[in-house]
Amino acid sequence: MSANLPRLALIGFGEAGSTFARAGQWGGSARAFDIKAERGAIMQQCGITACTSAEQALRDAVLVLSLVTADSALPVARDYAPFLTPGTIWCDMNSVSPDTKRKAAASVEEMGGRYVDVAVMAPVDPKALAVPLLIAGKAAQEAMGHLNRLGFANTPIVGEEVGRASAIKMIRSVMVKGLEALSWECAQAARAAGVLDEVTASLDASEKHEPWAERFAYNRERMETHGLRRAAEMEESAKTLLDLGIEPVMTRGTVVLQRRAAKG
Template sequence: MTAFSIIGYGEVGEHFAADLSKSGADAIAVFDIDSRACERAFRAHLKVADTASEAVMQADVVFVCVTAGAVLQAIEGIQYGLAHGPLVVDINSVSPDTKRGACRIVEAFGGRYVEAAVMSSVPPKGIRTPMLLGGRHAAEFLSVMERFGMDLTIFSQQIGAASAVKMCRSVFIKGLEAIALESLLAASHYDVVDPVLNSLADTIPGADWTALTQYMIERTLLHGKRRAEEMRAVSETVRQSGLEPLLSEAIAKRQDWASAGRRLLKKGASKTDLQSLLLSINHSLVRKSRPAATRSSTPSLSEKTSRASS
């Protein structure tokens, strides 16, 4: 029987734990610094450890699923529980240099480090989300997880290569989300959302641009904080290549800004159409961020609609 440990019981860690349990794993220990996350793990009938080291001491496989800025701290937190040589699978979205730093810590304390780059959104596939693997222990991890149906591809023996793919891809994916949000919020102000979407469909045919952009915007509102942190790691990756990360830094700022709209989805904004979602964001975020003079002189979409109807 394979024993598992999950460090970080956020969205990814929670999905992984649930899928492992459904696949027959019954030895899953969890650690998170957030007491609310620990409460959720306890309600899911998982073993909740008091410390990160305790969580990994009996594990054969350790999944480290924290935010980009907390990776090295999380790795340091488990280092004294690695003497028995577990596979430590770092699935976090960080720069190749950070992956290499994490690998050095894990292997210095007896663990076997596996780089994993998650290449798609974890929901809805969960543990079966496609991943690229790196490092000399990748094949061992693939063999151990064979019965769990994971979508794993060994990419390189070199630590950092798989993450370079992930980071460069994120400029594109998170950038498209930020572009969709900024473009259509401005378009909603000028009441030209439909013409913009029609032009996109004409220029790049084949996609349902209304559904696609709404999906992108909702993901940005829901995960903007985490995406912004990832994009700061992407900026570091781009900078280490010798290129100034002009776009990556701007994407991080827009994603961070969008994270304040998470509450809109909790109020049911995601159940509305794209135009209504944009209107909600305009009211809740855009108008608050405008200078007072601009707010008073430039009518919002709702104001223009109201004036037209009267």
């Protein structure tokens, strides 16, 4: 499968890198580097060239997939950009803020590379190359072409502005990760009180399936109209959780936002 593929470098070879490489079967077209040397064995198992330095991995690469930890995304762009061949496309697929991506873009472009903001919008396992990727940047169209040749199948372009793809992902995560945390806090308290079945049944009965735009508008109106009363109620909910030995982290935040919305 490697005959018509771009020369690829993977920087970082954790779950995402190894999942993509196994699914892609990129063979000799791909090189990889990870600061954890033991991951070289996994690279070899995936059929790609394991490099002992970032410089070696990036040499003559046409496309780079940066797949490191969030706190490493900017330092890696700054430190490794001097190793890029002019014109190389750097796809930053890390979950970081738009501002972090703009700073990384400046470092890459200063060294002659072309930076593309890529947001990975779902867990890579089990979707692998079918995972949705949002792409933004001046080189987005060319990056999409390379990614498609590598086997990535869901790659919409969302604009030319670096940070736009990241903004969609980060703001969406406020809801997705927030609901995860809120449901955890609710379930912990319900178990501690011995009322989990009753609470879940009540939630099921009141579940609605309106589009999110309608939910946003409805929730905002409720908070602006009844925020003070709801904040007072949630303060009592926070006390209930404390009495059960559950720290009301999300509930305290709800108190603050309900009260703020009412004052606004």
